[in-house]
Amino acid sequence: MFAEGETIKNVSMSHQHHTFHNPPPATPAAVRIALDSDDVSGALDAMVGCALYGDGDWRESQDLYLSLLDHDDRQVQALAATCLGHLARVYGQLDENRVVAALRQARTRPHVRGTAGNALEDIEVFLHPQHARWRGRLWRLARPWTWF
Numbered sequence: 001m002f003a004e005g006e007t008i009k010n011v012s013m014s015h016q017h018h019t020f021h022n023p024p025p026a027t028p029a030a031v032r033i034a035l036d037s038d039d040v041s042g043a044l045d046a047m048v049g050c051a052l053y054g055d056g057d058w059r060e061s062q063d064l065y066l067s068l069l070d071h072d073d074r075q076v077q078a079l080a081a082t083c084l085g086h087l088a089r090v091y092g093q094l095d096e097n098r099v100v101a102a103l104r105q106a107r108t109r110p111h112v113r114g115t116a117g118n119a120l121e122d123i124e125v126f127l128h129p130q131h132a133r134w135r136g137r138l139w140r141l142a143r144p145w146t147w148f
Contacts, residue, residue: 025053028064040073047079051086058091066102074111081106081115085122092126099123 026049034043047068054061065087068080081103088094100123107116 022052023049026050027055028057028060031064031068035071035076040075044075044079047076047083048086051083052090054090058087058093059095062087062094062099066098069102069106069112077106077109078112078115081112081119085119088119088123088126094123094127096123096127 023045026046028050031043031046031050034040034046047065050061050064062084065080065083068076071077071080084094084099084103100120103116103120103123106112107120
């Protein structure tokens with residue numbers, strides 16, 4: 001590739017460190033405002049802030065995230081699935097039939113598959129904890145190589 005003694009010159013490499021930050025509390029209206037102004041980054045922060053610290057109207061948030069599963073931006077779609085799982089954890093309730101059906105449908109898209117699957121697991125864990133514990137126990141029994 002390089003001759004002996006030759007050095008690399010004028011090569012600039014950049015590396016971006018991604019840091020975690022908790023977004024501020026937000027409302028579904030703040031999410032819509034950010035999306036209407038094409039501020040995807042602001043909308044993503046508002047989506048998480050709404051799910052984690054929302055104004056207490058879980059139904060409005062749930063409806064927002066269900067609609068965002070079909071948004072044009074793939075990041076918004078994937079985060080909408082994650083936020084539905086957050087709502088299950090934070091509020092302990094959802095319109096489960098609608099949400100589960102929508103997440104199963106969203107799981108057919110490769111860019112949402114993982115987050116939709118995680119959201120479905122969160123819904124099971126936080127809305128049906130005993131069922132989730134039994135499923136875990138059965139899974140460990142079916143996989144004996146994980147016992148040690």
